[in-house]
């Protein structure tokens with residue numbers, strides 16, 4: 426199959442490479458000429474604009490164009506679609522493999538002339554060798570048309586499926602990320618207790634032992650083991666600030682709207698936000714209020 430890949434960063438290069446390795450012909454474009462050149466070195470046909478990419482995709486007889494977007498979620502997706510739109514018609518398929526909000530995906534699906542697949546992609550750059558897990562939403566015929574590429578980009582035929590109508594792929598990926606936050610928080614709390622607790626423990630050894638047969642073994646726990654091996658049992662100079670947060674926020678917003686309790690996911694998100702705050706106002710006020718009602722001593726900033 427001929428596939429256009431737009432957005433050739435950490436994830437898009439993998440989409441292009443795995444497709445090429447499976448025998449597909451890839452035409453590649455990124456705003457960064459270096460990223461496009463990297464894809465070309467790996468066997469893709471470089472394009473110098475979205476219009477050029479569309480011209481190079483002949484689509485075969487009646488097949489239509491097949492295009493995979495792997496640009497940052499948000500404005501970049503809309504900007505790319507605006508450039509694509511004059512070149513798209515009803516037999517074309519556009520896949521958005523990024524972390525777009527599911528409502529943005531349903532809007533885009535309604536606005537474009539092409540069939541639009543929202544594709545939640547899990548595994549990250551670490552899955553370049555093994556392939557991704559792909560959660561796809563959108564028209565069934567378009568999903569079926571893309572199966573040869575999904576087989577290549579995912580771990581294999583079991584690594585992708587159509588979740589349902591438009592939006593459902595990114596909806597499932599959004600919830601996946603909420604679960605990811607909660608799991609990270611649970612492992613973090615367990616290791617924190619072990620690190621601050623009664624025994625002098627080697628965290629890499631704990632993680633390795635858990636990863637071999639324990640109920641709580643997982644890929645995230647393997648990444649914990651790797652982190653302790655590479656950074657040390659006390660995580661060395663790794664800072665206690667955690668970035669990201671948009672997909673977890675969307676999960677919590679949706680849970681509130683659906684009135685589904687997700688206290689663990691919310692707590693993990695709140696901890697992440699808290700990690701970016703030094704000298705939290707609420708804690709300072711609580712400190713001062715204890716003086717107000719109980720004449721308890723107020724700890725001052727330079728007491729530390």
Ligand SMILES: NC(=O)C1=CN([C@@H]2O[C@H](COP(=O)(O)OP(=O)(O)OC[C@H]3O[C@@H](n4cnc5c(N)ncnc54)[C@H](O)[C@@H]3O)[C@@H](O)[C@H]2O)C=CC1
Pocket residue numbers: 431432433434435436437454455456457460495496497498501502504505522523524525546547548549550
């Ligand atoms: N990195 C990760 O672990 C994962 C990322 N994702 C999602 O995949 C998408 C891509 O992520 P990454 O590859 O990590 O980002 P990245 O920042 O490594 O790459 C994005 C690429 O898109 C290019 N780009 C931006 N705007 C463009 C435009 N208008 N036209 C053409 N190219 C454009 C940039 O030059 C860059 O090369 C995002 O939506 C991200 O949330 C999903 C799962 C995992």
Ligand SMILES: O=C(CO)[C@H](O)[C@H](O)COP(=O)(O)O
Pocket residue numbers: 524546547548549602605668669670671672673
């Ligand atoms: O989708 C992913 C993993 O599944 C991406 O790594 C995403 O960036 C993670 O979310 P956040 O940036 O909020 O930590």
